[in-house]
Amino acid sequence: MNLTLPNRYQVIRGVKTSLTHLFLLTVAATCLFPLFWMVRSSLMSNQTIFTDKSLVPAQMYFHNYVTAWTQGNFGIYFLNSVIYTVSVVVGIVLVSSLAAYAFSRLQFWGKNAFFYMFIAAMMIPLPGSFVPLTVLMNKLHLVNTRLGYILCMINVGLSLSILLFKTFFDKIPSDLEDSARIDGCSKLGIWWHVALPLARPAIAVVVIFNALNVWNEYILATLLLSDKALMPLQRGLMVFQGSHSVDYPVLMAGLTIAAAPIIIVYLFMQDQIVKGALRERSSITEFL
Amino acid sequence: MSKRSALAGFKVNFENFLFVLPAVAIFAVFYIYPFYEIFNLSLHEWNGISLTKQFIGFDNFRELFQDAVWWFSMKNALYITFIALTFQNVLAFALAMACDREIRLKGFYRMIFFIPPVLSEIVVGLIWSWILNAGQQGGEPIGLLNFALDRFGFPNLVHNWLSDPKTALTCIAVVHSWKGFGWGFVIFLAGFQTIDRQLYEAAKVDGAGFWDSFWNVTIPMMLPVIMVVIILTILGSMQAFVLILSMVGQGLVYHTEVPVTRILFAMTGSSRFGYACTMGVTFGGILIVVSYFLNLMSKRMKQA
Numbered sequence: 001m002n003l004t005l006p007n008r009y010q011v012i013r014g015v016k017t018s019l020t021h022l023f024l025l026t027v028a029a030t031c032l033f034p035l036f037w038m039v040r041s042s043l044m045s046n047q048t049i050f051t052d053k054s055l056v057p058a059q060m061y062f063h064n065y066v067t068a069w070t071q072g073n074f075g076i077y078f079l080n081s082v083i084y085t086v087s088v089v090v091g092i093v094l095v096s097s098l099a100a101y102a103f104s105r106l107q108f109w110g111k112n113a114f115f116y117m118f119i120a121a122m123m124i125p126l127p128g129s130f131v132p133l134t135v136l137m138n139k140l141h142l143v144n145t146r147l148g149y150i151l152c153m154i155n156v157g158l159s160l161s162i163l164l165f166k167t168f169f170d171k172i173p174s175d176l177e178d179s180a181r182i183d184g185c186s187k188l189g190i191w192w193h194v195a196l197p198l199a200r201p202a203i204a205v206v207v208i209f210n211a212l213n214v215w216n217e218y219i220l221a222t223l224l225l226s227d228k229a230l231m232p233l234q235r236g237l238m239v240f241q242g243s244h245s246v247d248y249p250v251l252m253a254g255l256t257i258a259a260a261p262i263i264i265v266y267l268f269m270q271d272q273i274v275k276g277a278l279r280e281r282s283s284i285t286e287f288l
Numbered sequence: 289m290s291k292r293s294a295l296a297g298f299k300v301n302f303e304n305f306l307f308v309l310p311a312v313a314i315f316a317v318f319y320i321y322p323f324y325e326i327f328n329l330s331l332h333e334w335n336g337i338s339l340t341k342q343f344i345g346f347d348n349f350r351e352l353f354q355d356a357v358w359w360f361s362m363k364n365a366l367y368i369t370f371i372a373l374t375f376q377n378v379l380a381f382a383l384a385m386a387c388d389r390e391i392r393l394k395g396f397y398r399m400i401f402f403i404p405p406v407l408s409e410i411v412v413g414l415i416w417s418w419i420l421n422a423g424q425q426g427g428e429p430i431g432l433l434n435f436a437l438d439r440f441g442f443p444n445l446v447h448n449w450l451s452d453p454k455t456a457l458t459c460i461a462v463v464h465s466w467k468g469f470g471w472g473f474v475i476f477l478a479g480f481q482t483i484d485r486q487l488y489e490a491a492k493v494d495g496a497g498f499w500d501s502f503w504n505v506t507i508p509m510m511l512p513v514i515m516v517v518i519i520l521t522i523l524g525s526m527q528a529f530v531l532i533l534s535m536v537g538q539g540l541v542y543h544t545e546v547p548v549t550r551i552l553f554a555m556t557g558s559s560r561f562g563y564a565c566t567m568g569v570t571f572g573g574i575l576i577v578v579s580y581f582l583n584l585m586s587k588r589m590k591q592a
Contacts, residue, residue: 020386021393027383028400030466034415035403037432041418050425053435095310102307109301114308121319125575127527128551128568131561132325133318135336155318158311187303216408218530219552234410238534241414248418259411266406270399273406274474281475281520 035259042252049248061249068253073228077236078257083146084232085214088153092161092210093203095154100165101191105174115166122159134223144227152220157210160280164209168202169195205276208269215262233258329565336561348566358567361545368461368546369525376465377517380472385506387473388480398474405470413534416463420535422448450536453543460532460544464525472517479513515586519579526575547571 006014041049043060052058069075102108103115133152134143142148180194196203221235231239237254240246266273330348334341352358383401387394404412421431429435434446449459487509491501507514529548536544545553547567554564 017391020389020391024383024386024393024397027379028397031400031403031470034412034419037419038415050423050430051428053432053439095314099308099311102304106304106307107301108304108308114312118311118315121315125523125527125572125579126323126326126568127548127571127575128564129322129326131551131555131564131568132322132329134555135325135329135561136318136322151314152318155314158315162311187307191307212406216410218408218410218533223556234408237410237414241534242537251414252418255411255414259407262406262408263403266403267399270402274398274402277402277405277471278474278478281471282516 035263038252038255038259042249042256044249046247046249064249064253065257067247068250068257072240072247072250072254073236074233074240074254074257076229077231077233080230081215081232081234081258084150084153085211087146087150088157088214089207089210091150091154092157093206096158096161096206097165097196097199097203098191100162100169101195103162103166104169105177105195106187115162118159118162122163130219130223133220137224143224144230146230149221149224149230152224153214153217156217156220157206157213161206161210164206164279165199165202168199172198204269204272205279208265208273209276209280211265212262212273326565326568329562330569332562334561335559336555337559341562344562348563349570351563352566352570357542357545358547358550360542361547361550364457364544365526365528365546367457368464368528369522371458371461372465372468372521372525373518375462376469377472377521379465380469380517381476381514383469383473384476384480387477398477401473402470404467407467409467409528409530410534412463412467413531416459416466417450417535420449420459422451456536456544460535463535464528464531467531468521468524472521475517475520476510476513479510483509511589512586515582515589519582519586522582523575523579526571 040055040057042064043062044052044057044064045059045061048057048059069078103111137143137148137152140148142151176198177190177194180190185193215232216234217232218234218238221232222238225231225235228236228239233254237251237258240251240254329341331343331345332341333344333348383397387397419432420434422434423430429438429446431449433449437443437445437447447455450456483506487505488501491505496504526546527548529546529552532544532546532549548571551564551567551571554560554567
């Protein structure tokens, strides 16, 4: 065993590494603490929440979650969020992979013009586009309908999803598709049976990115849905928070209900999420 | 070309076009039409209900140019963006640099730092407004921050964080940075991984210290990535508004207004749909010009 004292170089390096970890751990704690405080506050009673500031309350009121789910309407909001997320994501995967397949493999007039139209839409910031969109939805009588909100959200995710699918299709060789064609498979059949199963990694990124986007969306849900039975979680949280006397433990339970699925999915798929996020950000600037 | 093959060509063309038709149809209705309509409405005075819209030319734009509240809201957005550009991005850069070495728990840190970005602005805003709550119960502060200040010997710092015009915007900007630094972190970290390690070795051989190689290797090599993060931060922070709604409520709160909340309230509050669109067009134009010039700059830098 080496019992000699560490030399000066080792000491300096050790101190440096410790300081780096101290810095990183402090920031990590700052990231986690508000979430911990949310969960902790959701387990307090209506009285103790204002007086008791201990980190772990002596008595935990899990009943707040039942109250939030039933009386707070969060059960309905949660179900709505699930419905919107699933329908929008399925819609986007089908519509955008179909279009991207054609942009990558097939020939038709105006192909490049159509493709760059989608890409341009991704780069042009249009703050306040919710104003004409609301007017349009009123005209089409799609306000306060699930279909209206779902179609709007499909449109929001379309451009980036088409780009992600197209870059993926461009990279994979078309050998399998060629042999399928020789076997007499139709173009639509090739897309469904050959291209789409091969595109599984791209599908994963598109699904995750759009699911996060829909689950967290707020402004269109506010402008298009005023019926409580149709509201998703983010909208429901603001309705609950805006009521005259806020029941804080129940609000915190509602926040936990809204945040938990996202955090759980993130912890399981963080690699794809971070990669998808990077891809998203880089594609916004790369065409500018 | 014979008539027959021309016809066949047309058929194939049409068949292939059917693949993009669903996407194009949705896009035409929900993007192209509103895109046209925002320009069209910006030239009208309309309350959103009446059947006739009054064409007023560029009057809305003239009014906007003299609208003090609008330019004040622009100043607020610039302030939030400034905090995000400095505090948030410097923090993200430092964290990425700290993680870009042989260091334990690298994956753990990355996992934690990207949690705030995946949460919704509503969730983040409501959690933080609970922590910053300024209420009192039996002489004791309700909010955690005020409670901690009171308990640890700074009772004179107990403050009405989100109602006081002096602190509200800074609180919003800091929470915005808290939610956003994870983005910068992952982009910077990916950028660091593309730097050739031999450059650092060479600098060391030449006798360069930490700051020498920081200024002469790290910064020049990272410039394109830094520019990307700057552009994304500007575009994102100038348009941030849901976080503000969730932190200070949905009413008109003058001192925390940003351009997008002005647009929202012009529509939902004062029913001036045309004016709301004028704001949208103007603000969008400003953002496009700014990002165009920044992009031009970053391309110049790449060539240099």
